[in-house]
Amino acid sequence: MTQPRAIDATAEDPAAVSAFEARIANGESIEPKDWMPERYRKQLIRMMSQHAHSEIVGMLPEGNWITRAPSLRRKVGLIAKVQDEGGHGLYIYCGVETLGVDRSEVVAQLLDGRAKYSSIFNYPTLSWADMGVIGWLVDGAAIVNQTVLAKASYGPYARAMIRICKEENFHKRQGYEIVATLAAGTPAQKAMVQDAVNRFWWPSLMMFGPSDTDSPNSAELMRWRVKRRTNDELRQRFVNLTVPQAAAVGLTLPDPALRYDAATENWEFGEIDWSEFHQVVKGNGPCNRERLETRRAAERDGAWVREAAMAHAEKQRAKDRSAAA
Amino acid sequence: MVPLPTAPVNALFEYLQRLGDDRLILGHRMSEWCGHGPILEEDIATANVALDLIGQATMLLRLAGEVEGKGRDEDALAYWREAVEFRNCLLVEQPNGDFGHTVVRQFLFDVHAVLLLDGLTRSTHDGLAGIAAKSLKEAKYHVRHSGDWMLKLGDGTDESHRRVQRSLDDLWRFTPELFVTDAIDREMISAGIAPDPAVLQEQWQTIVRDVIERATLQHPGEAAPPASARGARQGAHSEHLGHLLAEMQIVARSHPGATW
Numbered sequence: 084m085t086q087p088r089a090i091d092a093t094a095e096d097p098a099a100v101s102a103f104e105a106r107i108a109n110g111e112s113i114e115p116k117d118w119m120p121e122r123y124r125k126q127l128i129r130m131m132s133q134h135a136h137s138e139i140v141g142m143l144p145e146g147n148w149i150t151r152a153p154s155l156r157r158k159v160g161l162i163a164k165v166q167d168e169g170g171h172g173l174y175i176y177c178g179v180e181t182l183g184v185d186r187s188e189v190v191a192q193l194l195d196g197r198a199k200y201s202s203i204f205n206y207p208t209l210s211w212a213d214m215g216v217i218g219w220l221v222d223g224a225a226i227v228n229q230t231v232l233a234k235a236s237y238g239p240y241a242r243a244m245i246r247i248c249k250e251e252n253f254h255k256r257q258g259y260e261i262v263a264t265l266a267a268g269t270p271a272q273k274a275m276v277q278d279a280v281n282r283f284w285w286p287s288l289m290m291f292g293p294s295d296t297d298s299p300n301s302a303e304l305m306r307w308r309v310k311r312r313t314n315d316e317l318r319q320r321f322v323n324l325t326v327p328q329a330a331a332v333g334l335t336l337p338d339p340a341l342r343y344d345a346a347t348e349n350w351e352f353g354e355i356d357w358s359e360f361h362q363v364v365k366g367n368g369p370c371n372r373e374r375l376e377t378r379r380a381a382e383r384d385g386a387w388v389r390e391a392a393m394a395h396a397e398k399q400r401a402k403d404r405s406a407a408a
Numbered sequence: 409m410v411p412l413p414t415a416p417v418n419a420l421f422e423y424l425q426r427l428g429d430d431r432l433i434l435g436h437r438m439s440e441w442c443g444h445g446p447i448l449e450e451d452i453a454t455a456n457v458a459l460d461l462i463g464q465a466t467m468l469l470r471l472a473g474e475v476e477g478k479g480r481d482e483d484a485l486a487y488w489r490e491a492v493e494f495r496n497c498l499l500v501e502q503p504n505g506d507f508g509h510t511v512v513r514q515f516l517f518d519v520h521a522v523l524l525l526d527g528l529t530r531s532t533h534d535g536l537a538g539i540a541a542k543s544l545k546e547a548k549y550h551v552r553h554s555g556d557w558m559l560k561l562g563d564g565t566d567e568s569h570r571r572v573q574r575s576l577d578d579l580w581r582f583t584p585e586l587f588v589t590d591a592i593d594r595e596m597i598s599a600g601i602a603p604d605p606a607v608l609q610e611q612w613q614t615i616v617r618d619v620i621e622r623a624t625l626q627h628p629g630e631a632a633p634p635a636s637a638r639g640a641r642q643g644a645h646s647e648h649l650g651h652l653l654a655e656m657q658i659v660a661r662s663h664p665g666a667t668w
Binding site: 142150155159162173176261392 | 439445447455506565567668
């Protein structure tokens, strides 16, 4: 490894840090009770809570179509998918808690706008076809990311990813099946699904984050095996997987520069509009405000319910105490 | 007032629609919560209830379509009937309101569902008995969940108590309809297909009263019987159902003949 050493690690006991790094280099899994550099812990909290937030905010764009799903089978499939996302969020929040932070603390960071989540969920869902395309492209991109994260050095995160990937694979198949059905459907259905692809293709590529030349956290995360592949490597893998899938159902991808390079065996693609990416990350995407406001409203409207549950539990405890006395 | 249709009706088809539509509409209402619940665990739980109810509706409406024998499947019934053709009760089509309102609606329904489904497991109609057996397991979980929340909210804070009492008082008027017995029911009872609603009513009263008391809530007293002989079971719904269906059916109806 020739990457620069992490700056913050110098503040810690150098012997402990090198022992830690030797474990990582040796392919060992880091567990909650193991010693870890503070910076490693912080990076994991950041990544895992962002991931959990993405699951929770990600429930909203798809939740938007549950009540309009065009068949009972599709309605059930969509509810189950959104429910799975809630489950993933819960599971990863539990993983974050193994690092010594409370779920309420990281949720508060989401609600007050300090924490980020995947910017893809700041795009609106405008037709039923979006439910197929999100499953296919967005879950597809997530799988490419998460398959690698399943080999991450932090044990609880890696194990969460293995479990989550299984469900995401199911979601992707379900999404692609919706896409294929629409692509083989009426002219209106075909137009609907092509339009959805046109809207979600570039934002899906942006899901892998900034280009390697512009990714502030990558080098350190790679060295600590929190990440195992760079953003650009994963993006390329996703494009290579997806182009033939689009062709198989007769859909085009909205990139005139897309071409196969026989030498590299890669599908070369055009320049990503990074200004759009940064705008959306900064909070200026089409739905950033709506998504956060929806989460805040749920939190606000549910406050009395949570208070009641706590008050009830306290009353029960008091009853149990007096019964025991 | 339009006179009631006099054409012969297929009583079993009517009855299965009542069962299926109750679950379809309530499942739809529960699915509206998805992503908006008071706590993540409840988002997951309400989605579960929605999934179960829509799953039950799918089986019941499929069977209804087979019994009708006109080639309509569960989607044809769910997406292509008008509001006046729906046979669900008024309770399930009421809007969600706050979480407590949803809990009360669910609880009142769930107690009824468990008793009814238990009776239906002994139906002389094998298909229906099978669906009832599967659904009963789910309904028992639902009533535990909604009953638990009745206790937490009723005997929680002053605010939760006040809110849930108001919801109980408001929704109580829709409960007598669950036990109305008309010609369709009488035919089902005499064929041994369905239990007698009057018998269910007594058990329902007992269970509901017990939970209301333990939740430290006031029992709303005896509710007035439905004002008209033509109720929601005959297609006379509240204004809410039309809006719900407009949303539910919009995509399907915008593309006649399409498959999804």
